Amino acid sequence: MSTKIRRIVAGVSGLAATSFLAGCAKDAPQDTWQPKGTNAKIIDDLQQPVFAIAGVIGVIVTCAVIYCIIKFRDRGQAMPEQTHGKPALEIGMTILPALILAGVGVFTFRTVFDLSKTSDTQMVVNVTGQQWWWEYDYPAQPEMGITAPIITSGQMIIPVGTKVLLRETSRDVIHSYWIPALNGKRDAVPGRVHTLRLDADKPGIYAGQCTEFCGLSHANMRMETVALSKEDFAAWVANQLTNAKSPAEKTLAKEGEGVFLNQCVRCHQVNGLKKADGTPAIAAPDENVWSGAAPNLTHLMSRNTFAGASFDLLSPKCRADVWGASSETVGKKYLAGVSEECLNQTDLRRWLRNAPAMKPMYADPAKLTSTNGKYRGMPNLGLTEDDIDKLVAYLSTLK
Amino acid sequence: MFTPGSKLFLGLTGFVIAVSVIYVALVDSSVGGAVALLSVAIGTALLAGLSLFNRDGEVAVGDVAAPAGAEPLTSSMWPLVATVGFVGVVAGLLTHPIVFFLGLIALLAAGVEWLIQSWSEGASSDKTYNASIRGRMLHPLEFPVLALVGLGVIIISFSRVMLAVSKDAGAIIFIIAGAAVLFVGSVFALKPSLKKTLVVGVCVAGAVGVAASGIAAASNGLRDDLVKAKKEHHFSHKECGEEEGEHFDHLAEGTISLRSNVVATIELRDGKLTARELGVDKVTQTITFPRSNDATIIFRNKDEKEVRLTAFLGTKAVQDGVVEEVLNCTQMIGIDHEQALTFKIAKPSMASDKPYTLTVPGLEGQSIEIMVP
Ligand SMILES: [Cu+2]
Numbered sequence: 001m002s003t004k005i006r007r008i009v010a011g012v013s014g015l016a017a018t019s020f021l022a023g024c025a026k027d028a029p030q031d032t033w034q035p036k037g038t039n040a041k042i043i044d045d046l047q048q049p050v051f052a053i054a055g056v057i058g059v060i061v062t063c064a065v066i067y068c069i070i071k072f073r074d075r076g077q078a079m080p081e082q083t084h085g086k087p088a089l090e091i092g093m094t095i096l097p098a099l100i101l102a103g104v105g106v107f108t109f110r111t112v113f114d115l116s117k118t119s120d121t122q123m124v125v126n127v128t129g130q131q132w133w134w135e136y137d138y139p140a141q142p143e144m145g146i147t148a149p150i151i152t153s154g155q156m157i158i159p160v161g162t163k164v165l166l167r168e169t170s171r172d173v174i175h176s177y178w179i180p181a182l183n184g185k186r187d188a189v190p191g192r193v194h195t196l197r198l199d200a201d202k203p204g205i206y207a208g209q210c211t212e213f214c215g216l217s218h219a220n221m222r223m224e225t226v227a228l229s230k231e232d233f234a235a236w237v238a239n240q241l242t243n244a245k246s247p248a249e250k251t252l253a254k255e256g257e258g259v260f261l262n263q264c265v266r267c268h269q270v271n272g273l274k275k276a277d278g279t280p281a282i283a284a285p286d287e288n289v290w291s292g293a294a295p296n297l298t299h300l301m302s303r304n305t306f307a308g309a310s311f312d313l314l315s316p317k318c319r320a321d322v323w324g325a326s327s328e329t330v331g332k333k334y335l336a337g338v339s340e341e342c343l344n345q346t347d348l349r350r351w352l353r354n355a356p357a358m359k360p361m362y363a364d365p366a367k368l369t370s371t372n373g374k375y376r377g378m379p380n381l382g383l384t385e386d387d388i389d390k391l392v393a394y395l396s397t398l399k
Numbered sequence: 400m401f402t403p404g405s406k407l408f409l410g411l412t413g414f415v416i417a418v419s420v421i422y423v424a425l426v427d428s429s430v431g432g433a434v435a436l437l438s439v440a441i442g443t444a445l446l447a448g449l450s451l452f453n454r455d456g457e458v459a460v461g462d463v464a465a466p467a468g469a470e471p472l473t474s475s476m477w478p479l480v481a482t483v484g485f486v487g488v489v490a491g492l493l494t495h496p497i498v499f500f501l502g503l504i505a506l507l508a509a510g511v512e513w514l515i516q517s518w519s520e521g522a523s524s525d526k527t528y529n530a531s532i533r534g535r536m537l538h539p540l541e542f543p544v545l546a547l548v549g550l551g552v553i554i555i556s557f558s559r560v561m562l563a564v565s566k567d568a569g570a571i572i573f574i575i576a577g578a579a580v581l582f583v584g585s586v587f588a589l590k591p592s593l594k595k596t597l598v599v600g601v602c603v604a605g606a607v608g609v610a611a612s613g614i615a616a617a618s619n620g621l622r623d624d625l626v627k628a629k630k631e632h633h634f635s636h637k638e639c640g641e642e643e644g645e646h647f648d649h650l651a652e653g654t655i656s657l658r659s660n661v662v663a664t665i666e667l668r669d670g671k672l673t674a675r676e677l678g679v680d681k682v683t684q685t686i687t688f689p690r691s692n693d694a695t696i697i698f699r700n701k702d703e704k705e706v707r708l709t710a711f712l713g714t715k716a717v718q719d720g721v722v723e724e725v726l727n728c729t730q731m732i733g734i735d736h737e738q739a740l741t742f743k744i745a746k747p748s749m750a751s752d753k754p755y756t757l758t759v760p761g762l763e764g765q766s767i768e769i770m771v772p
Pocket residue numbers: 129130132174175176210211212213214218221
């Protein structure tokens with residue numbers, strides 16, 4: 001074998017081996033071949049046979065090509081007789097793929113209509129994308145125990161075995177919501193509301209990520225859907241409906257609340273937080289952030305990731321415990337939230353020290369002319385380590 | 400020895416100085432006009448000096464004999480343009496920046512043209528060759544600029560006419576003008592043998608006609624309703640009450656193409672206001688609306704009279720102590736018609752003392768609450 005051929009063979013087999021081995025990945029939460037909900041299964045039921053048919057045809061074509069290459073290679077033989085056209089074969093080769101595609105098409109259309117069904121929806125969540133995180137708001141739905149609107153970010157909580165309708169939109173550019181284990185993706189387009197139905201068979205944490213390129217930190221715009229048993233969901237709702245309680249006087253957390261009022265409340269809402277004069281503190285992200293929103297932090301420690309689900313609020317050990325839990329125990333562990341011992345101090349402090357250094361964002365005050373001085377993301381607020389200690393103590397109380 | 404050119408410019412200088420004295424004495428003693436006129440005098444005096452110094456650029460004058468075959472140089476209009484530009488620059492400094500910039504452009508253009516022209520004229524003794532290299536240098540610059548200026552004049556003139564005449568007359572003028580252009584263009588295309596002077600004559604006449612009507616129309620001003628609209632700002636002012644507004648409800652749209660992907664559809668039927676949210680098969684009296692995000696609802700009138708839908712979107716402080724309601728509304732919607740309404744609520748419901756609502760002015764006891772999380 002010449003070195004050239006040897007190199008080609010090595011390259012091709014290397015590539016093949018890599019893709020083959022990639023299929024063996026154990027920790028692959030965004031695997032489209034492992035449906036965990038009704039709609040994902042509907043898609044899977046279509047993609048399995050289509051993949052099989054395409055695979056068989058692919059193998060046949062590849063073998064035929066390889067056979068021809070070897071059998072008819074140039075060995076110095078005479079030029080064979082040249083023919084032009086073979087109508088019967090050509091027509092046959094046109095009709096056969098057309099029939100295959102028509103067959104696939106029929107099932108595809110059926111699947112598309114099945115997936116778009118919303119009439120038997122049991123619960124609604126409004127999902128709003130913005131650079132570079134997802135906000136969820138749950139309209140009041142007394143039949144689901146949701147007596148007043150709930151608002152959260154990054155992780156969407158749903159009750160297991162419940163047909164949940166997402167109403168997606170965006171505050172800035174086009175994003176796309178995709179939890180591979182639960183359904184296909186659907187674009188969140190500014191000015192429009194798109195619907196997507198999800199449901200999960202079993203409790204668990206299902207990961208996904210924004211799948212429409214949306215700018216600088218698109219790669220850091222992740223999300224999770226967390227499915228809880230009906231009882232656990234009710235407990236989660238009950239907690240979300242409460243307001244944040246002010247920390248006891250003369251504690252570090254109380255001082256942190258003061259720093260929060262000074263530095264953070266212009267973007268972040270904490271329900272129940274009061275200003276020094278006793279009136280409710282209302283955040284004004286519409287005046288400070290380009291998309292007009294920043295995550296509501298009332299129950300920050302009830303979720304276990306932050307900043308577009310890109311970082312863990314749980315220390316590695318505690319995270320492994322929750323994320324690796326069986327479907328029977330994951331609910332209880334998730335509901336425990338982020339305790340003092342489990343808090344990922346390193347990453348939260350790093351975020352408060354200099355958020356844009358952790359996640360690329362347009363947050364340099366000197367470069368905001370194109371957005372009228374508004375930030376896209378969270379700026380570096382130049383906090384002292386002292387302030388950060390206080391803030392961490394305060395944020396830890398937002399259970 | 401005064402050359403002919405320098406005589407002209409000297410005469411011009413004297414004339415302008417005389418004019419400026421008369422102007423200051425009789426017309427306007429403020430400084431603007433006098434400066435403009437005097438700077439013309441300075442410009443012409445400068446040119447007089449120049450042509451004296453180089454003897455009108457005519458090597459044949461005086462003691463140096465012209466080389467064999469030399470032809471008189473082409474006359475140039477650029478010095479004049481430069482003068483006008485200079486005047487513009489000075490006048491612009493005193494009056495309006497736009498005059499300054501136009502003057503500057505004229506000055507620069509004249510500079511470039513003049514430079515290249517005189518350079519090309521010295522390039523060889525062959526006059527046609529000189530003209531051709533001048534053209535090669537300058538045509539890529541001149542043609543687009545001239546086309547732009549020509550088109551600009553025609554577009555601006557035509558738009559002045561359209562703004563001055565009534566809407567009906569406007570439509571008729573548009574049809575006639577379009578048909579005339581089509582007709583004349585077709586004749587030119589079908590009869591390539593037409594005399595060039597005729598074609599040019601017709602085009603020039605047309606352009607001059609358009610420009611003249613434009614000037615006439617501009618001096619006449621806008622048509623009455625536009626003048627009024629400008630004065631009253633009524634295109635930005637929505638009248639959201641029970642009564643039909645004088646301007647806002649004029650020519651209401653009654654049909655929409657955006658039927659899906661809206662937050663909710665609000666319907667008035669038999670005196671009852673109801674809402675239906677996207678994706679939920681249920682009639683409701685409360686809708687959730689995204690916070691701090693433009694979003695759209697549809698209002699459909701299935702009742703027996705014309706009504707509008709008015710959204711109460713909170714309050715805002717306009718001055719110290721004065722608080723105004725923020726309202727947005729559809730136009731008066733006819734029976735069986737519908738309209739989309741897009742708005743944005745920046746703050747959550749808890750920030751407003753009164754709930755955000757959708758109501759039909761004049762219809763008591765019916766309202767849809769807008770929940771903003
Ligand atoms: Cu995105």
